[in-house]
Amino acid sequence: MRVVIAEDSVLLQAGLTRLLTDGGFEVVDAxxxxxxxxRAVAQHRPDVAVVDVRMPPTxxxxxxxxxxxxGRQYPEVAVLVLSQYVEERYATDLLSERTSAVGYLLxxxxxxxxxxxxALRRVAAGGTALDPEVVAQLLVxxxxxxxxxxxxxxxxxxxxxxxxxxxxxxTEALHVSPSAVEKYVSNIFAKLDLAPTDTDHRRVLAVLKFxxx
Amino acid sequence: xxxxxxxxVHALAGLAAGALAGVTFGGLLLCWLAAIWSxxxxxxxxxxxxxxxxxxxLAGTVLLLWWVxxxxxxxxxxxxxxxxxxIAAPPARAAGSWLLRPLRAWRAPATWRQLGYHLLAMTGGxxxxxxxxACWAAPLLAAAHLAGLFGDRRLEVxxxxxxxxxGLLLAAPWVARAVARAxxxxxxxxxxxxxxxxxxxxxxxxxxxxxxxxxxxxxxRRRIERDLHDGTQRxxxxxxxxxxxxxxxxxxxxxxxxxxxxxxxxxxTEALAELRQLVRGLHPAVLDDxxxxxxxxxxxxxxxxxxxxxxxxxTRCAPAVEAVAYFVVSETLTNVVKHAGASRAxxxxxxxxxxxxxxxxxxxxxxATLDPDGGLxxxxxxxxxxxxxxxxxxxxxxxxxxxxxxxCGS
Numbered sequence: 001m002r003v004v005i006a007e008d009s010v011l012l013q014a015g016l017t018r019l020l021t022d023g024g025f026e027v028v029d030a031x032x033x034x035x036x037x038x039r040a041v042a043q044h045r046p047d048v049a050v051v052d053v054r055m056p057p058t059x060x061x062x063x064x065x066x067x068x069x070x071g072r073q074y075p076e077v078a079v080l081v082l083s084q085y086v087e088e089r090y091a092t093d094l095l096s097e098r099t100s101a102v103g104y105l106l107x108x109x110x111x112x113x114x115x116x117x118x119a120l121r122r123v124a125a126g127g128t129a130l131d132p133e134v135v136a137q138l139l140v141x142x143x144x145x146x147x148x149x150x151x152x153x154x155x156x157x158x159x160x161x162x163x164x165x166x167x168x169x170x171t172e173a174l175h176v177s178p179s180a181v182e183k184y185v186s187n188i189f190a191k192l193d194l195a196p197t198d199t200d201h202r203r204v205l206a207v208l209k210f211x212x213x
Numbered sequence: 214x215x216x217x218x219x220x221x222v223h224a225l226a227g228l229a230a231g232a233l234a235g236v237t238f239g240g241l242l243l244c245w246l247a248a249i250w251s252x253x254x255x256x257x258x259x260x261x262x263x264x265x266x267x268x269x270x271l272a273g274t275v276l277l278l279w280w281v282x283x284x285x286x287x288x289x290x291x292x293x294x295x296x297x298x299x300i301a302a303p304p305a306r307a308a309g310s311w312l313l314r315p316l317r318a319w320r321a322p323a324t325w326r327q328l329g330y331h332l333l334a335m336t337g338g339x340x341x342x343x344x345x346x347a348c349w350a351a352p353l354l355a356a357a358h359l360a361g362l363f364g365d366r367r368l369e370v371x372x373x374x375x376x377x378x379x380g381l382l383l384a385a386p387w388v389a390r391a392v393a394r395a396x397x398x399x400x401x402x403x404x405x406x407x408x409x410x411x412x413x414x415x416x417x418x419x420x421x422x423x424x425x426x427x428x429x430x431x432x433x434r435r436r437i438e439r440d441l442h443d444g445t446q447r448x449x450x451x452x453x454x455x456x457x458x459x460x461x462x463x464x465x466x467x468x469x470x471x472x473x474x475x476x477x478x479x480x481x482t483e484a485l486a487e488l489r490q491l492v493r494g495l496h497p498a499v500l501d502d503x504x505x506x507x508x509x510x511x512x513x514x515x516x517x518x519x520x521x522x523x524x525x526x527x528t529r530c531a532p533a534v535e536a537v538a539y540f541v542v543s544e545t546l547t548n549v550v551k552h553a554g555a556s557r558a559x560x561x562x563x564x565x566x567x568x569x570x571x572x573x574x575x576x577x578x579x580x581a582t583l584d585p586d587g588g589l590x591x592x593x594x595x596x597x598x599x600x601x602x603x604x605x606x607x608x609x610x611x612x613x614x615x616x617x618x619x620x621c622g623s
Binding site for chain 2: 009011012016019022054059060088089106108110111113137138139
């Protein structure tokens with residue numbers, strides 16, 4: 001799979017390039033700011049762009065804004081946004097533009113190589129990957145109470161769903177049987193009055209919409 | 214020795230300045246009288262003269278304000294140059310259009326006090342100056358009498374005059390000093406800012422310097438956050454990433470080596486998480502970018518106890534105020550975790566009018582105090598630095614409610 005990296009630290013740019021190359025990705029370009037990123041995406045049409053949030057010139061949310069532009073102009077290019085801190089506001093922005101082929105993770109996650117590469121592949125394949133921290137922040141903001149009706153276990157499952165995990169992924173993470181996970185998921189949908197669907201990203205969309213409103 | 218001449222020079226200069234004030238103000242008064250007189254009882258001389266009187270009287274009145282202020286500046290310069298007495302100019306009220314400004318100035322007490330000083334200079338100042346001059350000139354008088362310039366050569370009068378003039382000459386420095394001192398008292402009272410204006414000036418400068426300190430502290434926090442983000446955090450990410458890669462690859466390494474790498478990797482990721490918490494408490498970039506509402510969910514979500522967050526801020530406050538509010542929530546939640554023994558907390562931030570209200574409540578055991586060395590005292594000080602208040606309600610047994618009210622500042 002072909003990747004473009006946007007990261008203004010030369011150190012991390014080199015590290016990420018090595019990590020992704022070793023992981024079987026082809027890094028077609030590595031750039032240091034948002035404008036160069038948009039040019040590189042236009043030129044290379046990669047499968048996925050890995051984008052740092054804080055880049056020159058203002059070092060605030062350049063990466064998020066560039067990701068939104070990529071989402072509008074090149075919907076076929078998946079975007080994984082990385083950041084030293086994750087903010088639910090940026091996540092909501094990202095998800096307002098697209099709910100598939102998008103990811104938003106703490107930069108720390110690159111240290112867990114296998115998980116990180118999994119997340120990147122998931123995003124590149126049209127799925128989603130939201131950092132658990134973002135999901136936690138979204139949960140803090142809930143204004144409606146139906147979530148209180150969920151059991152702690154169901155809340156855990158909901159969180160994993162929001163991170164973009166499939167039922168299999170949840171089964172592995174919680175060490176429970178697949179049928180148990182299916183039961184939790186249908187319970188959650190029932191309690192939240194959501195119609196169950198079979199695609200992962202639509203589940204995330206449903207969950208986030210619920211959390212966000 | 215030269216110092217002793219100062220009061221004399223000051224009094225004589227005061228005589229000149231008083232004369233200048235007398236001539237100009239007297240001249241203006243005369244012009245008014247002449248104008249009124251020639252309007253009421255017909256022109257005294259040529260018709261053009263009436264027009265001249267009226268024009269000068271009107272123009273003089275319009276220019277009077279600047280003359281009052283200019284003359285006051287001159288008098289302050291006299292105090293500074295001769296006596297070395299520094300009298301600050303009263304605060305200028307620059308507000309309003311150019312048309313309204315002179316009218317406003319006439320409503321300011323400072324203008325009338327300055328005019329009062331000029332009237333005093335025309336009378337007392339001239340009299341004092343003449344007295345000092347007379348004291349120093351007394352021997353000339355006696356000498357003139359002895360030389361027969363007055364046509365009276367009686368010895369007893371001459372002797373009397375000599376004694377008197379000697380006395381006056383001896384008294385001259387004292388008289389000059391007394392005149393200067395009286396003038397200085399009048400100048401300080403009338404030419405400078407009043408006590409009230411002085412305090413207002415002082416408050417203004419204190420408020421400005423305090424705002425500068427708050428802004429500087431703020432900038433410092435931002436700088437540290439930025440430095441850590443651009444430096445240490447990146448290096449740690451890189452380190453953890455490489456250790457992670459080693460951990461993945463070295464599956465066939467001997468067990469002890471693997472253990473060491475695994476431990477190093479775990480510690481690097483933990484250090485990264487700890488540093489992230491610390492740095493985010495300093496000043497998150499999202500606060501500048503998206504405001505308080507967006508920034509607070511990060512701390513609420515990272516707290517190790519359930520926190521409910523409600524933010525209702527339609528229009529953003531000044532950056533320094535947002536930073537204080539953010540810091541208050543961050544520190545209070547840290548305190549709650551450390552000391553309150555609470556099972557949950559609630560954070561509510563709302564703006565009503567020009568006030569930003571931050572309420573942090575927990576269901577812990579209460580009994581929190583504003584000890585001088587406690588963390589809450591520091592929060593109260595930070596709130597006070599932007600003219601805010603902190604109130605604490607924490608009865609033994611709980612719950613604890615901390616309310617911080619801040620003026621929005623924009």
